[in-house]
Amino acid sequence: MKIAFIGAGVMGEAMISALLRQGAASHDTVFACDVDQARLTHIGGKYKVNCARDIHRAVVDRDVVVLSIKPQTLAKVMKDLKGELKEEQLVLSIVAGAKIDTIRKGLGHDKVVRVMPNTPAQVGEGMSVWTATAAVSRKQKDMVQTILRAMGKEIYFSDEKYIDMATAISGSGPAYIFLIMEALIDAAVHIGLPRELAEELVAQTVLGSAHMTRESGKHPAELKNSVTSPGGTTAEGLLCLEEGGVRAIMAQAVIAAYEKAKLLGGESGK
Template identity: 35%
Template sequence: MKIAILGAGNMGLSFSKSFLKYELIKAENLHLITRNDSKFSKISEEFPRSQVSTFADVKELDADLIIIAVKPQDFQHVVDKIQFSLKENQMVLSIMAGIKIEKIQKLLNHPMVVRAMPNSPTLLGMGITGYTAADGISFSQLINIERLLNSTGRSVYLEDEELLDGVTALSGSGPAYFYYIVDAMIKAGVEMGIEENLSKLFVKQTMLGAYHLMNNSERNLEELIKDVASKGGTTEAALHTFDENNFKEVLKKGILNAEKRAKELNG
């Protein structure tokens, strides 16, 4: 398989590294296309056996799969700059937030489109990606796409494309919510007199341990909370403050606003 990636930014390059790491593609069959001339040399050094180009250089694209990894706000500009035409047998995989399959098909004048929403832990091969496909894409073609996506972590196929905006808000943006909470906890530690690096250690290890406990326990989240929050204790005092300030509702509202923004990106 030959793969071209339009938009060799963080996500495009992390996909490339995963494909090469698991030998799903040969380096010489990978074509990285960047809008940013200043990044050309660095990408060429990082992927010495792959072809690296700028958008202006590409007059014809020899690839079985074309991954669109540009920012959704830049998609129209990229379409205007493209100088090549897509061939009938070429597949397109979009990892842009918010841009629907129908719009991609229309702007590229090409029917074979799969839409996916990964998240930043794909950089470590620990991401999760929701994906869906246009009508007319075969089961075997989807299996090939899934193999590629699974090299970056896990993937989940969704019949309903509308759910992808929710996936964008939940897991696509989700790492930032996690970091936000971790940051608040670290700052609370510092305010209590704990040195910052030590506060970071306590919080990060607590988050890591809590994740594994949650993942390996048969108890639900409510029960796990009760295990920690004894009557009249310290945890109960914190949880009571969270409830008084509607922390859960505020967090939920933020996630729903992220979904709303994802829908707006389609224009």
């Protein structure tokens, strides 16, 4: 698979690293393009892939062209690429909020896939959701799955409206979890635990809880109840969280992120 990355930032690098690590692509079939020469020097040196600032050179004869750029630069990149892509090339966009039709029209190109990955892809534990235009072939969808499974798990949505919804959960979700982890660590330090020990306790607790949810197949509420003894410490802590409105504030955060994702989608093509 010959693949070009237009944008070599954090997520672009995560995808390059995953593809090479899993053997889904080789060093000589990956091409990274970025306006930042320092990023290209880093990517080229670390991963031994082809690099250039010239966007036209980057996309020549690539099976897949990945748009891994910021939403505010999408309009310029689409203008630069319009008319440069061959009909059989697949465009895979991870641009936050950018609608698939915006990309299709902006590039004048029908074979487009929209993906929302997340940062745990950097360690092979990502959650990517995606959708595709009708012009994307079964073989190309298989290529997309190969790319995304190299980074973790993937889910295909036939209806694009679910992408913005998932953005507010799996896309932004790691930041919510990191904030909760930080709060737990700081609380542990406050009651007297050494910070290094607190960090280890919290990280493993979050990891173990997620793994237990996945492996048991049980609803989180059932697992929560199994830990909560009548009149015990967990019940006391949960009461404090409920009184603090933890459920409502989490819902508000998700709704706010969803509304922002829709707003970005409306602005990305401008």
